[in-house]
Amino acid sequence: MARLVLVGFMGAGKTTIGRLLAQETNLPLIDLDEKIVADNQQTIPEIFAAVGEVGFRRLETQALKAALNDDVVVATGGGVVTQAINRQLLQDTLAPIIYLKAPAPVLNQRVANDTNRPIAAKLDAAGFAELVASREAFYQEVSDLTLLTAEVTPETIVATIKAQVLQARNSKNHN
Numbered sequence: 001m002a003r004l005v006l007v008g009f010m011g012a013g014k015t016t017i018g019r020l021l022a023q024e025t026n027l028p029l030i031d032l033d034e035k036i037v038a039d040n041q042q043t044i045p046e047i048f049a050a051v052g053e054v055g056f057r058r059l060e061t062q063a064l065k066a067a068l069n070d071d072v073v074v075a076t077g078g079g080v081v082t083q084a085i086n087r088q089l090l091q092d093t094l095a096p097i098i099y100l101k102a103p104a105p106v107l108n109q110r111v112a113n114d115t116n117r118p119i120a121a122k123l124d125a126a127g128f129a130e131l132v133a134s135r136e137a138f139y140q141e142v143s144d145l146t147l148l149t150a151e152v153t154p155e156t157i158v159a160t161i162k163a164q165v166l167q168a169r170n171s172k173n174h175n
């Protein structure tokens, strides 16, 4: 079973924090976007161009299912919660799920110059903010804890996760 799952919108810091957490805990990281890219030998824009968002979501569900069964930290892609089947998989796992949250303008600024996110690339600021708002309830629905990441360094977020989630879990296991 996965040890910890990170969810949140594009730019929330799932990949960044997942990498740091993996280093600090010596747990492997499975980043679903990176796994899909590696398995398919195509970038995310190439996958979207070849099989559309529907095809990408199928690959994402397969990657999520496999990752949740491994002893790893899982960094999801921002849109994982848009699929009912993925929300069910997340609700069924016993792994703690952390929602990394930040205001839409902060998220937009963080991903603005990155051409590797086909959904963000075609949105203006208003469309981006609308998409953030439309997914909020889903992130809340699947997660156990929300951490605000706007004015917090990745290192501080990792320290909080270690203290509040991983150590709390370990001490529970040792009682």
Ligand SMILES: Nc1ncnc2c1ncn2[C@@H]1O[C@H](COP(=O)(O)OP(=O)(O)OP(=O)(O)O)[C@@H](O)[C@H]1O
Residues within 6 Å of the ligand: 008, 009, 010, 011, 012, 013, 014, 015, 016, 017, 033, 076, 077, 078, 079, 110, 111, 117, 149, 150, 152, 153, 154, 157
């Ligand atoms: N807490 C933070 N403070 C400042 N910048 C951050 C923070 N977390 C992440 N970033 C920056 O934001 C950008 C996006 O981060 P990252 O790729 O980790 O997001 P993500 O949640 O994995 O997005 P996606 O859903 O698209 O995979 C990176 O440039 C990263 O350095």
Ligand SMILES: O=C(O)C1=C[C@@H](O)[C@@H](O)[C@H](O)C1
Residues within 6 Å of the ligand: 009, 010, 033, 044, 076, 077, 078, 079, 080, 116, 117, 118, 119
């Ligand atoms: O928010 C989204 O829908 C996405 C986020 C990224 O992590 C990638 O999974 C992809 O670009 C789609």
Ligand SMILES: [Mg+2]
Residues within 6 Å of the ligand: 014, 015, 016, 031, 033, 075, 076, 077
């Ligand atoms: Mg990521």
